[in-house]
Amino acid sequence: MMRLFSITAMLAAFLIFAPAVSLAEPKQRLIVLSDIEADPDDSQSLVRLLLYANQIDIEGIVATTSTHQKSHIAPASMHAIIDAYGRVQPNLSKHESGYPKAEVLKAVVRSGSQLYGMQGVGAGRDSPGSDAIIQALEKNDTRPLWVAVWGGANTLAQALYRIDHDRTPEQAARLLNKLRVYTISDQDDSGIWMRTKFPDLFYIVSPGGYGNGTWTGMHSTEPGFDSTEVSNNWIATHIQQGHGPLGAIYPDVSFGVEGDTPSFLSLIPNGLNAPEHPEWGGWGGRYELYTPALETTDPKGFTGNVPILQEPRAIWTNAVDSYRPVVYHDYGRSVQAHDKVSTGYRTTVWRWRKDFQNDFAARMDWSAKSYKEANHPPVVKLGHGDRLTIKSGEGFMMSAAGSLDPDGDSLSYLWFQYPEAGSYKEQIKLGYAENHHTVWGQAPVVSKTETAHFIVKVIDKGSPPLTRYRRVVVTVVPTNS
Template sequence: MIARQPVPVKPRILISTDIGGTDPDDNQSIAHFLMYCHLFTTEGLVSSPSFGEGSKQQLLDMIDLYEKDLPKLQQHVKNYVLPDDLRKLCKQGRKGAAPLKGYAAATEGSDWIVSCARKKSTQPLWVLVWGGLEDVAQALHDAPDIQHNIRIYWIGGPNKKWSANAYAYVVKHFPGLWFIENNASYYGLFSDTDAADTLKKNKYYDAYIRGAGYLGKDFKKYYGGTVKMGDTPSLLYMMDGDPANPLKESWGGSFVQFKRSPRRVFYDGTSIADTVAAYTVVELHFKGPVVALPEDSACFTMAVQAKIGEQKWPGYYAGNGDYVVRYAPKQAETVTYQVSAAIPGFAVQKGQFVVRSGWPGKPGPDDYVLGDNWYTDRPDSDLFYGIQQGARTVSKWREAVLLNWAKRWAWLQ
């Protein structure tokens, strides 16, 4: 069986991916997609690297490998998508994060999202976002009418950090969207402390993939073959049961409705006494000199010291001496930051705040108000996998998913 539950109709999907950026797990997820692509009506493959150097060439390279393996795959399934048909769907989206306003200029990728969403169909277009929301935000800005034709499944978490401005635009201006925000449940796919030995993420390659065609040889390039595939739960969700019901159990997770997205706005910095929930949009305002810069100019830097080391984030001029930066922490920790700019009269400022687990946390006056179709990770304590909220809604199916995939790797041996 490919799926636990039948899918009512073959879903229309468009994948927005940051493949080729800083995290090579997207290459693993694209390999998985290609080996199951006959299950979907695929309408777009958009390169959307909000951070890093990704481009649609990485998508084309993966399709080249798929083309070489296709004869063996077709011995088992006849209706695999032709490589040239997939190549026509590859589009280049925005490179780099959106500015403070959340959008910038149309791209080939954002225009393609609009075009696909406007097709006449009795089905919605499922937009599976594996990186930042920049091209989705741009498409919605340019064509607000498409909000009623699309459903979004977003792998958030760390992607939310890189894409905080685009997310803020979408959640503020399009609360009527149908939207799954998976900030942590996806961790269940590579959480393997209780897995059988051959299904450990660092053992699976040798047990099932080694020697399996061109895609299998390529797989070794990413994390040395260690299975991560953090974006794959979005595909698994489309393969198991009715995707219109996010409350159900599914290979791709089970979710709950939420009515507000946490946002905290601080003026003049923060201290250790300030606490936010993980994944909250933290908006920091600093006063500085009034300068002759266009509004939304990136003009200062927030250097963040966190568990993973130092990362730097651009801040923007909002006019009238107001300097703004957004940050969305991905886990419980204490964040220490320093704000600086090469602008005469802009004082270096330092601060801290505490991030606690348990999304979305207590309501606050700055929260974004959501419509009736926003869903996110289940908060039940027994569904945490370590610190990852809701991850057991995915990890419970990990064995079934990987054994099912192993059969397809065997086709390529």
């Protein structure tokens, strides 16, 4: 009893004197290049993206070719989906502010090159899409510009060709420094050209065969784990049927569901995502900066006949997570560890899938339901900063006790370490209960400065249950520092 009193007193003092922190996250800028109509998954991903149009600044939606659609583009299909969005935009705006009118989004639809791959790169190969990329880079805006490539990348390659030829080296370097590229594998031969020609270009990709793609964690079924949230029945119930015209236009799965979506998932402000740090992991996966060996890239796998070459330099590419989820426990502590562990590069996306699928379903509800009828995400508040520095071997405490829910829903908590995201890879055990709003830990004994990442998930009990996070980066310094 005395130990419990002591712990309670410590928590009370900690929460009273802890500083408040800001939750503001800047919107990310985004241009999408899509071979829409080559596969229904581009249409699926565009439907989802539009539900986050108030949280991401969409500056371009460009129709392109790819190895799966080499000689034509389909901007009309983009307009049709945006028209459906326009019919639900007034209802979406009842739930969160900032949803742009359909006319604003239709105005940024562009046509990219109608040629395939490097045939569309060079003198006289400009397109409205490549021009739009250059104009966006030249805007007086200090934020990075993300280009998410769902098909072929040659429209982006042409923009870089033009910048390289028309600007001074200093001007070109300034523009390229603002660019962030995420391509869903290589769907034409311009990707390897860009990574070779522009060695400093920030580039996320799983090169090689599609079986090597981190993005496949979007729809992969992990043996021994529940995959209900990507089943056809789940999609029909939560997305397609009874959710208005935007849900109705979401097509059935033909190959893999939403293979392009990981390219923008990490741009959504949810307290976990850190777009400038692919190595930290988030909804769109985790990536490390290195030069992959050709033999590790599934060189004999399916690529649609796009050649697979040895990468010439370090890129942001596949990283491996090991993840043991928790499952609901009928009695006692409300969660318990799953009896299986998922390990691999797909795991870096898959581990968050139930959370982001529920988030998708809730936003689709927003398109058809009143505010009172729908669920809205909790707001996570730390009782301290999101960066803590402690001495080797010392104790520390973390709390999200001030979190709240806009709908008044009950909240659940889950604290865990993300070893792969920090420099210290060993497990640091957290005390009290991992599903309590406040936990404590003891720093390891270190001889050099190390970092450890801890995540708190706050989940409401609405329908569907929604999750938001905060990441706490703990820096452990040697005692003689």
